[in-house]
Amino acid sequence: MKNVIQRTVTGFIFVVAIICSIHWNPYPFAILFLLFTFLGQWEFYKMVHSKRMSPQFIIGLISGFVLYVTLALKALLIIPDHFLLINLLMLLSIYIIELFSGSIKTVENVSFNILGLVYIVIPFALLNFFSAPGFLTDAYNPSVLIGYFIILWSYDIFAYLGGKTFGKHKLYARISPFKTWEGTITGGIIALVAAFLVSKYICQMGFHHWGIIALIVILFGTFGDLFESMLKRNFNVKDAGTIFPGHGGILDRFDGLFFSAPAVFVYLILII
Secondary structure, X not given: OHHHHHHHHHHHHHHHHHHHHHHHOHHHHHHHHHXXXXXXXXXXXXXXXOOOOOOOHHHHHHHHHHHHHHHHHHHOOOOOHHHHHHHHHXXXXXHHHHHOOOOOOHHHHHHHHHHHHHHHHHXXXXXXXXXXXXXXXXXXXXXXXXXXXXXXXXXXXXXXXXXXXXXXXXEEOOOEEEEEHHHHHHHHHHHHHHHHHHHHHHOOOOHHHHHXXXXXXXXXXXXXXXXXXXXXXXXXXXXXXXXXXXXXXXXXXXXXXXXXXXXXXXXXXXXX
């Protein structure tokens, strides 16, 4: 019971903070997710750091900061496209610094440094495009970003509740013993209902689009959940962090987003 109350209070504060930052203007949202990016990378590098691997914390975090900021500034039409090329230099710096690390696991270290950028930084940074001026509309349009989060949260919450209530058949027991088909189906149904409500009352983009976005969230959100479970199992940790009482860390809270946000971004930019 204590854990349920803890999860509820933490989740409420978390949702309010994100929704308020979106409604205010794009800058508070960008700053909030820059913080989440830093904390998420820190959790990731700390989790994978072991006797076998030692990814470079400092250059990884600096590269993540530069990558996120340049993408966010590009989304907000503050910098031109060619400024993104600075990220190539940051990528090369990871290779160069690893040369002088003295480690015999250079390939593994560099691989996990780059994985931290691809897995965490890019999905968070791409969120800034969802509501950015010039992306889908000429002005700042928070409704698309809010709609995405409503669908994502609806799926996450009801997949958890459905699994707790009805769960009997394991979805992928080898990686995630608590994830069930019943929970996934329950969450998927509610996500589609949420997509309909979003299309009707929040962002009138049409249910044919929001329904597809919901399906993308269901599919890729599930893959994201399983991938994060695989990481934790591989590195023998229960939770990636403890920043959200009752929920774990940044990686635990946003596992579905890391896969679904890039997939939704591709759909938005190619189809709509």
